[in-house]
Amino acid sequence: MSDEALSPVLEARNISRHFGAVVALADASLSLRPREVVGLVGDNGAGKSTLLKILSGIVTPSGGDIVIDGKPVVLKRAQDAMDAGIETVYQDLALVDTMSAYQNVYLGREELSKNPLARLFNLVDDRRMRERAREVLDMLKVKIPSINVSVKGMSGGQRQCLAIARALLWGRRIVILDEPTAALGVRETGQVLEVIRDLRQHDVSVIIVSHNMQQLMSVADRITVMRLGRSIATRTVKDTEVSEIVGLITGAIPGDSPEARAAEVAA
Numbered sequence: 001m002s003d004e005a006l007s008p009v010l011e012a013r014n015i016s017r018h019f020g021a022v023v024a025l026a027d028a029s030l031s032l033r034p035r036e037v038v039g040l041v042g043d044n045g046a047g048k049s050t051l052l053k054i055l056s057g058i059v060t061p062s063g064g065d066i067v068i069d070g071k072p073v074v075l076k077r078a079q080d081a082m083d084a085g086i087e088t089v090y091q092d093l094a095l096v097d098t099m100s101a102y103q104n105v106y107l108g109r110e111e112l113s114k115n116p117l118a119r120l121f122n123l124v125d126d127r128r129m130r131e132r133a134r135e136v137l138d139m140l141k142v143k144i145p146s147i148n149v150s151v152k153g154m155s156g157g158q159r160q161c162l163a164i165a166r167a168l169l170w171g172r173r174i175v176i177l178d179e180p181t182a183a184l185g186v187r188e189t190g191q192v193l194e195v196i197r198d199l200r201q202h203d204v205s206v207i208i209v210s211h212n213m214q215q216l217m218s219v220a221d222r223i224t225v226m227r228l229g230r231s232i233a234t235r236t237v238k239d240t241e242v243s244e245i246v247g248l249i250t251g252a253i254p255g256d257s258p259e260a261r262a263a264e265v266a267a
């Protein structure tokens, strides 16, 4: 469970973003506490992916603030978000098909060899990489046939788990997942959800977008609902049910007042 007494690791405050005349985000706020999984829901076009892209440094906000550990940050590019401890697992995953599982876990951050000569030639320490990749995958109980085979033949679930493992290996504290199980079968979805639940034990907080309410409620501590570019309500999973969340998404149930939302985010 999340630690409600602790201050948020990440806050998005009154974020807006327009693309020309299109208002993708009008006023979106959310907070993420240590070891918490927050689900972000809303109808198609509600602004979920845009908010995640802003938190990943892919899209810059038109207005609002992003606060990490109580300090305002400006995320101008993806690297800024990574430096701030945020790892995003994209739907297409950005894994390289022809590389092996462990090479993918290390992608872009190959461990430099301890050997000065090898270091000179910028060679990577293959054995060390393999060991660490194995450690992280074991830690998350990710089941893959071998870390040495190319990821080409791997299932969507295995690939998704690998991408999440990568976030852990790089020491990120916040993992952002945009519809991670959208293309997966039942068993694979179960495996990915299990890995997401496990991240808590490694001090990682998660923001996850999904259209599958049952699934989301089985993994999230709180759910923030977006409607037409606004975050309109946040509910604690144990105090709500699917029908209320669906009502908030469709508008059958009105959202909270701006005062209530501000109080929630400040809490």
Ligand SMILES: Nc1ncnc2c1ncn2[C@@H]1O[C@H](COP(=O)(O)OP(=O)(O)OP(=O)(O)O)[C@@H](O)[C@H]1O
Binding pocket: 019, 022, 023, 024, 025, 042, 043, 044, 045, 046, 047, 048, 049, 050, 051
């Ligand atoms: N680069 C862009 N240029 C123009 N409009 C955009 C751009 N990105 C997003 N939008 C618009 O902003 C709105 C929000 O889009 P967004 O992708 O954030 O929605 P979403 O909640 O993720 O929807 P879905 O559930 O379908 O993935 C939509 O109207 C979308 O068309």
Ligand SMILES: [Mg+2]
Binding pocket: 048, 049, 050
């Ligand atoms: Mg989206």
